[in-house]
Amino acid sequence: MINEHYKAMLSEKSVIRQIAETASARRAEIGAENVFDFSLGNPNVPCAPAFTDAMVDLYETRDPYELHGYSPSVGLVEFRAAVADSLNRRFGMDYTENHVFPTSGATAAIAHAVRAVTKPGDEVLTFAPYFPEYRPYIEGSGAKLTVVPAAADGAQIDFDAAERMLTDRVAAVLINTPNNPAGVVYTARTMGRLADLMARKAAQYGHDIFLISDEPYREIVFDGADQLFPAKYYDNTLTCYSFSKSLSLPGERIGYVAVNPRATDADLMVPVFAQISRTIGHNCPSSSIQLAVARVVDETSDLSVYERNMNLIYDALVELGFEVERPGGTFYIFPRTPTEDALEFCTQAMEYDLFLVPSDSFGVGGHMRLSYCMETEQLERAIGRLKVFMHERYG
Ligand code: PLP
Structure with a gap:
């Protein structure tokens, strides 16, 4: 049946x-x-034309055996190192290739991040308005999505409600800045307040509370604003990214999870993601796409x-x-x-x-x-x- x-x-x-x-x-x-x-x-x-150029060059110059071969279960080192270098250069972080895991878009990045830091019955807290697909991503793992209502006064987060709803049952907080659907970009003040709240609650409850930061729109900010990088504010951060929007590659299904090197069990997280992949039937993006994106990580359309x-x-x-x-x-x-x-x-x-x-x-x-x-x-x-x-x- x-x-x-x-x-x-x-x-x-x-x-x-x-x-x-x-x-x-x-x-x-x-x-x-x-x-x-x-x-x-x-x-x-x-x-981005540079992506097409990279694909053409790879097809012309790489050994087909290598180009179309299986990706290691933790992804190709070229891709992982290129992402780590790029994040370090842009945001002053200290990732290595061991902290980056290639995924089938932000969708799979979130699916892995949630499974890695929650167990069935735990809550994942997010903020309205939120991307509706969060519900199946999270509930599919056995965790529960809890939604903090939108702030009535136009504030970015209703911190009184967040304070009440961030209970002992919450294992992770899922944010999305720039935000789908509202286009809201968190300010440094909002991010700082959220990080303080999470750190305070984690200390009070005596367990980690992870920040899962969903950032497919990181590169699409207006008025020449700087991109804010949430992992800079909070050590226990899993950054979920997608090249769907920045490079206009939604059909190629490529993104990643980057584990803040200062997170609890940071060096175990990527091998754990590979085990999660085995249980949900996920495979890393195709080898050729990982290799091509590795060459253009700093580009956008x-x-x-x-x-x-x-x-x-x-x-x-x-x-x-x-x-x-x-x-x-x-x-x-x-x-x-x-x-x-x-x-x-x-x-x-x-x-x-x-x-x-x-x-x-x-x-x-x-x-x-x-x-x-x-x-x-x-x-x-x-x-x-x-x-x-x-x-x-x-x-
Ligand atoms: N998160 C948000 C906020 C999105 O808007 C989307 C897609 O539109 C995703 C995640 C999923 O991204 P991807 O298609 O790269 O898996």
Whole structure:
């Protein structure tokens, strides 16, 4: 008989994916240029040319036996050393290759990190609004996701609630800065306060509390801001990264977990990740992709379109009277909906071929997420359509 647990999950399929599928069906009916799809966070800029050059060179020069051979279970040393060097140079850290584990994107990075530092029944604390896929990533390990509600006063974290909810049962705190869906980038003050709170609670309870820092949008920050590196603030940090957004390689499935060398059992963590891989059927990314990314770890695609688009959509939303926070990074924006029922508003918008994601699955009501990774020209036309919708329905 088919497993009932997974069967039940079918009815909780990702809302974002369902909206994207509806938009896709609509594109087939009326043409892509007439559908304004703000649903998926799928990079719309080509991958960095240096990555393609690296792949071509590897195919031309490397022994095919080596290029297509099995990766060691802890990953290829070229990749692990390149990531360690890059993080050390950029953020003043002291990783070695023994602290870096290549994963199939941030998804697998989080799946490994959670399993490494929790046991079934432990809690992982995160903060609303949060990426809805955290629930299956975490619950699949037997741990429990506990969500600190969003701060009502526009603060980045409700520290009173976090203080109450960070109980003895919490083994890890999962953060995401820059944040999907709100585009919020933690300030040094927020990060410092969170690190202090976690250190204080860990000392009080007499056990480690790990920070799992999900950073797929690390490179997409606006206004020339510096990237903050959470592991600098807290020793017991597992940094989960993905090259999906920075290099526009979502289909290649490559990311990593980096273990802060000052973390408890830091030198054991990567071998433990390899054992976790065995139990969940994960394999390191393909050898050729690890080798190519190792050569371009400091590169990004041309990410400038995201900031250009953010300014356009932010200004348009403000002009239309939406209550909205200006994102500090990512390619998402998270305005309040004019109706308290976000689903109702997003359903109305669909009549205008505007595909917006209601906020409920992100753990807050009354908002919607717009992903603006699209050609600027398409975004301009989408804004035109949004204006028609708002004028006709909310005039
Ligand atoms: N975490 C966040 C916040 C994301 O937005 C995503 C993907 O959109 C992921 C993790 C998963 O990243 P990947 O596709 O690289 O596994």
